[in-house]
Structures are given as structure tokens and as C-alpha cells.
Amino acid sequence: MQLKDLFYKISLLATSGSMNTDVTSLTMDSRKVGSGSLFIAVRGTVTDGHNFIETAVRQGAAAILCEEFPAEINPTVAYVQVQDSSRAMGLVAAIFFDHPSQKLKLVGVTGTNGKTSVATLLFRLFRSLGYRCGLLSTVQNQIDDEVIPATHTTPDAITTNQLLTKMLTHGCTHVFMEVSSHAVVQERIAGLTFTGGIFTNITHDHLDFHGTFDHYIRAKKSFFDQLPASAFALTNVDDKRGLVMLQNTPARKESYSLKTLATFKGKVIADSLFGLHMLVDNQEVWFKLIGRFNAYNLLGVYGAAILLGEDPNEVLTLLSGITPPPGRFEQVVSDDKIVGIVDYAHTPDALQNVLETINDLRQANEQIITVVGCGGNRDAAKRPIMAEIACRFSDRVILTSDNPRNEDPMVILEQMQTGVSPVDVKKTKTIEDRHEAIHQAVTLAKPHDIILVAGKGHETYQEIKGVKYDFDDRTVLREAFAERGNQ
């Protein structure tokens, strides 16, 4: 494709070289540049892509898209200067791949918690309705049965357009994707045409990246601001910021609620370890998912399905048979009936929801033992809060490592400990090694006790100083239960 065709929609500040230059691939990473590539220089949080323009040219880049021309201009290469190269990358990627998002129904899900749950439930529901579907999620990307590993919750714009193209080729008609706040700010969704957007909730997370809660809210809201008028914007009005999200959207405004008037209305009749019994738009339904927070997810999914034109009765019948995504309230039970629950709760709100659900489900005097840590190189402010919540809702707490990444795990744990009040110190232990922490929880447990292992859910690795070691909470829990059985 020629440069001039890629840029017809974008206002250019300056150009150098021929706009007839042929571009055969797009990349934002100089290490992936080949002959004919358009290298897009993006300013990052660690380094600046502009520093790699010369490397890209040496490696055969045909053209450069940047915010600032380099000191040295190579006369055989074309250069294009724009105001914002991240945004331009999204727009160019959509044109390069011939707008795949316009040729299918693309639904984005945003919110602090519940994105993976809602996107995965929609994917599973629409497959069971008979459609070919795509999924872009934290756990994995999927094209019907084909699994493509995910590195991010929301991929960069080039990867997304590539995946959408593959989905179209496969015959997909519906794609469900998570839209993280990082993705909105970094313009990873620029150029995508959504058929609908869903808001789940917003609570404390990622303040390291967004600075203030207000900026975090604005990031999520800007997803809805960008929706086209033809799309639907479906919000959870029980969340304090549910209506704020839709304030400036040109899209059709729709809502769901368990408490108040809304387009889609639900009510929890009963919640047990076997599932949820609900009223959805006055129809009585049993679902396999557990916990009030999942009642919200199910209602959001139901609403989106109806807005996508599906029949309410068929949707509810199929939805009642659908299982949750991996690592979300996943149960591993020992031979002597200790209930292990592995859950991806890695924010204060998620942890509190899961622990409240467990407390509600407790039938007698079972102990609740919580094993929890907080990720490194992520929002430090949530660390003491999560430790405090773990103590408030559990009989015993073991603070341990999550993914320490490049931080010292003991420093993270010390920050968590500041949230433990003096009265709770006695019931709290700190064990840096997550494997040992889970084993210790199993040793402390008696039959029928409940062990919550929170924070890593489906993850099959633990990231320590740039290395991803094999680690799976579910496997470790199963092994610890088996060892207990042999004693």
C-alpha cells in the first residue's frame, strides 16, 4: 500500500520523501523492522521510539511515522510527521488492514473488574447461539476453538487489526474484546469501529499509571466518548460512575441494574456455592456462576445480547448453562472437603467482593484462610488496602508474593503489612514464597474450611525479575491437598 493511501484521513504536520513509497508492513518496534516496513516511533514510559529511527532505517524501513523528524534524514526513506503518533498508528493500522472492525460486530468491555468475565461469557454465549466468534482478553485471544496467547488485556492497534482480519477470514461475525484504561490512554483502540461498549464498574486500581482517580475515570469515559452514534453504550447504573461514563457519548444509551430502574433489570433470589438464582427481566433463571458481582456480569451480558438483536428466552436458556472463565472463583476441593478457591481478585474491590461472597456462602463455623499478594511495578497504594480487606473478612491471612516483577518482594510485603491493624497481627503470617504460603494454608486448614488463593487466577507463571517461572495456583493447591491426603 502506498503512503498517501495510508494517510488520507490524518492531518500531517510535515513530510519528507515520496508519498508514493510502498509500505508492506507496520511496526512500532525497531527490532521487528524489515524491508518495506513503516516504523512508527512512539514515546513510551521506559524509552522513546524516536531513539530507534536510525536503527529502523538501517534495517530497511521504507518509511517513518513520527512526532519529530530525526537530525539526519535519509533521502531514500519517506518521513511523515504527525501530532500524536500513537493515535495515528491506530488510524493507519485500520486503513492498512482495510477496516476489519467495520465488517463485524465488535463489542468492547471496560471497567476495573469484570472485563474478562463479561467478554468471555459473551464469546461463549454467541458461540452457543451458532455464530463464529472472536475474543481478545487477558486470559487468551481466541478465534472459535483456536487459542492465540495474549500478552496484554488489550493488544496494540496493529496486533488487534491483524487478529480481527484473521477472525474475518475465519468467518467470524462477532468479536468481544476487553478495553483496558491503559489501552484507551495509549490510543490502542484508535481507528476501531465498535458496535457496542459495556461498562462494568470503576474502583481503585492503576493509580500509578493514571495519577489520580479522576484521570482513571476520564480514561474509561473516553472509550464511550469515542463510540459512533450507531453503537450502543450499556452501563451499570448501580456503579456511582455508571451514568458519568455515558455523559458525552454519541451512542445509544442503555443501562442495567440490580437496584433501580434500567433498560435491563435483575434481582438476585439466592446465591450459593452451586450458582446464582436470579430474576432477569422478570424471568426466573439459574446460572452456574457464583457471587453477586457475577449477577452484574450476567446482566451486562444479557443486555448486550439483546441489544445485538438476540431473542431474550434463547439467551437466558443458553446463558444458564455457561461456565465462568478459568481462574475466576475456580474451586479445587480436597478429599477431606477443604474448599480451595482460586480467584483473579487483584484489586481491593474484587478481593472484598469475593470474600463477602465466601462469607455469605459459609454455612457453619468454617474458617476462611486467605492467601494473597500484590503485583510489583503496579499501583502500590492498593497494597495496604488489600491486606486490610483480607484481614477484615478472613480468620487467617497469609500475605505472600504475587508477580514481584522488578520490585523486591519483601518491600511489597512490608507495604501490605502496614494495612494490618494491631488486633489482626496475630492471625496474619507473611511467607514470601507463594508455593510455601499455599502449602502452609493447607496445613492450617481443617475439613470444610475455605482457602481463598487470590490475585493470580488463570496465570500459569510467576514473574520475578523479568523471568516467568512456571506457577499455577490451582496446581500448587492440588499438590498440597494430595500431600495432605498421603499423611
Ligand SMILES: CC(=O)N[C@H]1[C@@H](OP(=O)(O)OP(=O)(O)OC[C@H]2O[C@@H](n3ccc(=O)[nH]c3=O)[C@H](O)[C@@H]2O)O[C@H](CO)[C@@H](O)[C@@H]1O[C@H](C)C(=O)N[C@@H](C)C(=O)N[C@H](CCC(=O)O)C(=O)O
Ligand atoms: C505501561 C505500559 O502500558 N507499557 C506498554 C508500552 O510500553 P512502554 O511505554 O514501556 O514502551 P517503551 O519500552 O518505553 O518503548 C517505547 C517504544 O519504543 C519502541 N522500542 C523500544 C526498544 C527498542 O529497541 N526499539 C523500539 O522500537 C517500543 O516498541 C515502543 O513502541 O507499550 C508497549 C507496546 O505496546 C506495551 O507492551 C507496554 O505494556 C507493558 C508490557 C505492560 O506491562 N503493560 C500493562 C501495564 C498494561 O498495558 N496493562 C493493561 C491491563 C491493565 C488492566 O486493566 O488491568 C493491558 O491492556 O494489558
Ligand SMILES: Nc1ncnc2c1ncn2[C@@H]1O[C@H](COP(=O)(O)OP(=O)(O)OP(=O)(O)O)[C@@H](O)[C@H]1O
Ligand atoms: N462485576 C464485577 N465486579 C466486581 N468484581 C468482579 C466483577 N467481576 C469479576 N470480579 C472480580 O474481579 C476478578 C477479575 O475479574 P475479571 O478477570 O473478569 O476482571 P478484568 O476486568 O478482566 O481484570 P483485568 O483488569 O486484570 O483485565 C475476578 O476474579 C473477581 O474476583
Ligand SMILES: N[C@H](CCC[C@H](N)C(=O)O)C(=O)O
Ligand atoms: N491486568 C492486570 C493484572 C494484574 C494481575 C496480578 N496478578 C499482578 O500481576 O499484579 C495488570 O496488568 O495490572
Ligand SMILES: [Mg+2]
Ligand atoms: Mg481482564
